[in-house]
Amino acid sequence: MSDHVYKTVELTGSSATGTDDAIKKAVARAAKTIRNMQWFKVDEVRGQVANGKVAYWQVTVKVGFTMEA
Amino acid sequence: MSDHVYKTVELTGSSATGTDDAIKKAVARAAKTIRNMQWFKVDEVRGQVANGKVAYWQVTVKVGFTMEA
Amino acid sequence: MSDHVYKTVELTGSSATGTDDAIKKAVARAAKTIRNMQWFKVDEVRGQVANGKVAYWQVTVKVGFTMEA
Amino acid sequence: MSDHVYKTVELTGSSATGTDDAIKKAVARAAKTIRNMQWFKVDEVRGQVANGKVAYWQVTVKVGFTMEA
Amino acid sequence: MSDHVYKTVELTGSSATGTDDAIKKAVARAAKTIRNMQWFKVDEVRGQVANGKVAYWQVTVKVGFTMEA
Amino acid sequence: MSDHVYKTVELTGSSATGTDDAIKKAVARAAKTIRNMQWFKVDEVRGQVANGKVAYWQVTVKVGFTMEA
Amino acid sequence: MSDHVYKTVELTGSSATGTDDAIKKAVARAAKTIRNMQWFKVDEVRGQVANGKVAYWQVTVKVGFTMEA
Amino acid sequence: MSDHVYKTVELTGSSATGTDDAIKKAVARAAKTIRNMQWFKVDEVRGQVANGKVAYWQVTVKVGFTMEA
Amino acid sequence: MSDHVYKTVELTGSSATGTDDAIKKAVARAAKTIRNMQWFKVDEVRGQVANGKVAYWQVTVKVGFTMEA
Amino acid sequence: MSDHVYKTVELTGSSATGTDDAIKKAVARAAKTIRNMQWFKVDEVRGQVANGKVAYWQVTVKVGFTMEA
Amino acid sequence: MSDHVYKTVELTGSSATGTDDAIKKAVARAAKTIRNMQWFKVDEVRGQVANGKVAYWQVTVKVGFTMEA
Amino acid sequence: MSDHVYKTVELTGSSATGTDDAIKKAVARAAKTIRNMQWFKVDEVRGQVANGKVAYWQVTVKVGFTMEA
Numbered sequence: 164m165s166d167h168v169y170k171t172v173e174l175t176g177s178s179a180t181g182t183d184d185a186i187k188k189a190v191a192r193a194a195k196t197i198r199n200m201q202w203f204k205v206d207e208v209r210g211q212v213a214n215g216k217v218a219y220w221q222v223t224v225k226v227g228f229t230m231e232a
Numbered sequence: 233m234s235d236h237v238y239k240t241v242e243l244t245g246s247s248a249t250g251t252d253d254a255i256k257k258a259v260a261r262a263a264k265t266i267r268n269m270q271w272f273k274v275d276e277v278r279g280q281v282a283n284g285k286v287a288y289w290q291v292t293v294k295v296g297f298t299m300e301a
Numbered sequence: 302m303s304d305h306v307y308k309t310v311e312l313t314g315s316s317a318t319g320t321d322d323a324i325k326k327a328v329a330r331a332a333k334t335i336r337n338m339q340w341f342k343v344d345e346v347r348g349q350v351a352n353g354k355v356a357y358w359q360v361t362v363k364v365g366f367t368m369e370a
Numbered sequence: 371m372s373d374h375v376y377k378t379v380e381l382t383g384s385s386a387t388g389t390d391d392a393i394k395k396a397v398a399r400a401a402k403t404i405r406n407m408q409w410f411k412v413d414e415v416r417g418q419v420a421n422g423k424v425a426y427w428q429v430t431v432k433v434g435f436t437m438e439a
Numbered sequence: 440m441s442d443h444v445y446k447t448v449e450l451t452g453s454s455a456t457g458t459d460d461a462i463k464k465a466v467a468r469a470a471k472t473i474r475n476m477q478w479f480k481v482d483e484v485r486g487q488v489a490n491g492k493v494a495y496w497q498v499t500v501k502v503g504f505t506m507e508a
Numbered sequence: 509m510s511d512h513v514y515k516t517v518e519l520t521g522s523s524a525t526g527t528d529d530a531i532k533k534a535v536a537r538a539a540k541t542i543r544n545m546q547w548f549k550v551d552e553v554r555g556q557v558a559n560g561k562v563a564y565w566q567v568t569v570k571v572g573f574t575m576e577a
Numbered sequence: 578m579s580d581h582v583y584k585t586v587e588l589t590g591s592s593a594t595g596t597d598d599a600i601k602k603a604v605a606r607a608a609k610t611i612r613n614m615q616w617f618k619v620d621e622v623r624g625q626v627a628n629g630k631v632a633y634w635q636v637t638v639k640v641g642f643t644m645e646a
Numbered sequence: 647m648s649d650h651v652y653k654t655v656e657l658t659g660s661s662a663t664g665t666d667d668a669i670k671k672a673v674a675r676a677a678k679t680i681r682n683m684q685w686f687k688v689d690e691v692r693g694q695v696a697n698g699k700v701a702y703w704q705v706t707v708k709v710g711f712t713m714e715a
Numbered sequence: 716m717s718d719h720v721y722k723t724v725e726l727t728g729s730s731a732t733g734t735d736d737a738i739k740k741a742v743a744r745a746a747k748t749i750r751n752m753q754w755f756k757v758d759e760v761r762g763q764v765a766n767g768k769v770a771y772w773q774v775t776v777k778v779g780f781t782m783e784a
Numbered sequence: 785m786s787d788h789v790y791k792t793v794e795l796t797g798s799s800a801t802g803t804d805d806a807i808k809k810a811v812a813r814a815a816k817t818i819r820n821m822q823w824f825k826v827d828e829v830r831g832q833v834a835n836g837k838v839a840y841w842q843v844t845v846k847v848g849f850t851m852e853a
Numbered sequence: 854m855s856d857h858v859y860k861t862v863e864l865t866g867s868s869a870t871g872t873d874d875a876i877k878k879a880v881a882r883a884a885k886t887i888r889n890m891q892w893f894k895v896d897e898v899r900g901q902v903a904n905g906k907v908a909y910w911q912v913t914v915k916v917g918f919t920m921e922a
Numbered sequence: 923m924s925d926h927v928y929k930t931v932e933l934t935g936s937s938a939t940g941t942d943d944a945i946k947k948a949v950a951r952a953a954k955t956i957r958n959m960q961w962f963k964v965d966e967v968r969g970q971v972a973n974g975k976v977a978y979w980q981v982t983v984k985v986g987f988t989m990e991a
Binding site for chain 9: 856858859860861915920922
Binding site for chain 8: 871
């Protein structure tokens with residue numbers, strides 16, 4: 164544990180459903196190319212409005228993963 | 233696009249259901265008097281507790297809309 | 302009203318379901334020992350990732366309650 | 371309660387007397403045109419100096435009020 | 440001086456030229472409806488990229504003006 | 509001195525008189541159960557408005573006290 | 578006006594009376610050696626507690642003054 | 647894991663040796679009364695100066711521990 | 716739109732001309748290896764001084780681009 | 785290099801031309817009395833509005849210089 | 854100098870020894886794949902506690918390196 | 923005590939050894955010209971990297987000292 168080095172990347176996921184789903188989508192997309200993801204941290208929640216309604220959420224997360232030794 | 237000027241207003245929506253619903257309610261109320269809303273950004277998430285349970289969420293958002301030329 | 306003094310404690314709730322449920326769990330646990338809780342304020346939303354998916358959310362809230370006179 | 375939507379405006383009051391009086395003046399001026407004000411939050415305290423003395427305080431507050439349904 | 444109350448509005452100006460021009464455009468647009476503007480404060484500088492080049496700047500400013508007594 | 513460990517608690521005092529009095533009330537209430545308080549730090553100044561006037565101030569302070577060895 | 582350069586210094590004033598008086602004392606002391614002070618901005622409000630009561634306030638301000646050409 | 651609720655307390659440790667030792671002392675003191683501490687997070691590093699030298703460091707940490715179910 | 720995931724990278728551009736040119740240079744360099752850049756956000760403006768004059772500006776921007784599905 | 789101690793001063797430059805020119809003016813004025821300036825960092829960009837137009841920019845910078853051994 | 858573009862990556866190093874060693878480990882690991890690293894900046898210091906003692910430190914740094922032209 | 927006015931200066935110390943030593947160097951250099959230093963507060967920890975290793979730490983501290991009456 165105490166020997167690990169982690170790297171963080173910043174991603175923004177979008178969802179027409181809500182905040183939590185936008186996070187899931189960002190993590191799922193990252194999983195295609197990043198192994199050993201460990202945690203995420205929400206940095207910003209924003210979204211788009213269309214016709215007077217919330218069209219979709221955009222959540223920016225920092226995602227941390229273990230760098231292989 | 234590059235000629236637009238946007239104005240931002242700050243609103244707080246409430247909901248007994250959750251964070252996303254409180255945002256929807258703030259945007260829906262704003263839509264009664266503001267046209268051309270484009271985006272929102274969450275500034276603060278708080279809420280009220282009653283009888284040891286979350287009674288409702290209160291989400292403060294900044295909402296941006298296009299000023300007409 | 303204007304005579305009350307409030308105290309705030311900082312708690313982190315976890316949930317495999319989402320942000321709002323993590324808040325509910327933190328408040329519910331606090332209710333076992335704290336009376337007269339009045340409000341909460343979200344300080345940080347983070348979570349754990351396992352096998353390329355969000356495993357659970359961890360939401361840190363400040364919870365305020367009335368100190369008895 | 372949980373159905374209300376609030377709007378926030380940002381005001382700066384001035385006073386030769388002190389911080390609290392500058393807040394009172396900002397709220398009193400807002401009361402001429404805004405109904406149903408509920409709360410204020412101090413954002414910045416600054417002031418002007420003249421002849422080596424504090425000439426007046428300038429306090430910026432956010433003031434929240436209920437939007438009528 | 441010490442009797443004035445100021446109000447602040449938040450605007451975002453856009454410009455294909457640069458940061459300073461985006462501020463000028465936000466202030467010019469505001470001048471159509473707001474009298475007695477006194478100062479501005481830059482809150483955020485961002486912009487759009489198209490075809491690998493900066494397409495335009497978007498500068499968010501808070502603009503303060505004297506409320507008439 | 510250099511051996512002490514301090515603990516901090518967060519309190520909100522209320523006062524119909526003003527900012528300083530709200531701090532005094534928070535400290536006075538804390539003194540009923542906490543010994544050896546050493547310092548306070550203001551975190552937030554807000555308040556309630558009623559009938560277009562400031563009804564009372566609410567000041568949140570962090571209060572530090574020496575933990576007994 | 579537009580040719581001036583200002584310098585800012587950071588000072589902490591103390592007072593057994595309250596926040597506003599601590600600011601006045603910091604400015605008064607600065608006036609002994611600094612000419613042409615123009616403004617102040619509050620950065621931090623803290624204080625000392627003794628015998629379960631506020632003993633004095635300590636207010637940190639930034640003070641700006643015109644540099645002579 | 648996902649069922650746990652954590653509580654955070656804020657402590658300040660002091661040390662004539664340095665930053666890391668001040669953290670160790672805060673954690674060691676907390677261990678006398680708190681079980682199941684899991685993590686710490688540094689909030690502020692400051693210290694006292696005497697005779698023109700650093701006399702001791704004061705490090706404020708937030709320490710999180712598992713609340714028992 | 717609502718299906719996209721964006722990634723953000725942090726870059727610092729330098730320019731002897733000014734702030735806006737430093738941003739352009741950071742974006743132009745990034746365009747050599749990153750496709751589908753959408754926006755930038757300024758995080759910090761600093762620079763080097765030589766012989767009592769500004770030698771060049773250094774502007775740190777976050778640049779967001781669409782991750783391909 | 786690793787032996788140097790730097791000092792920072794905070795200055796505000798003004799310009800009717802724009803942000804970059806305001807920085808140049810602050811640095812040029814400082815060069816009259818400070819030797820060995822090394823860097824600057826922008827802290828705040830604000831300005832004055834007159835007759836519905838930007839009258840001048842005011843940019844606050846921190847300027848660092850080497851203290852002579 | 855003024856032509857360079859820098860990129861920043863965010864890393865977290867761990868160490869059972871202390872803060873400085875955790876930084877060294879993050880930089881050493883990064884050196885395996887990144888050339889021309891120039892500087893680092895500490896963003897967060899936290900750590901794990903086990904059996905009432907600090908088990909290891911985790912320091913998050915931003916590391917900047919020159920992008921090759 | 924409650925009559926004192928303090929002034930704060932901002933310094934950056936460098937050290938090839940580590941964070942704590944950089945603070946000591948900044949304070950030691952300041953002691954050559956400033957009397958009655960009382961405290962310091964760390965504002966930023968950064969450093970230089972050379973050949974893939976930490977070359978030296980640079981710690982920015984605010985140092986407070988009593989102004990003589």
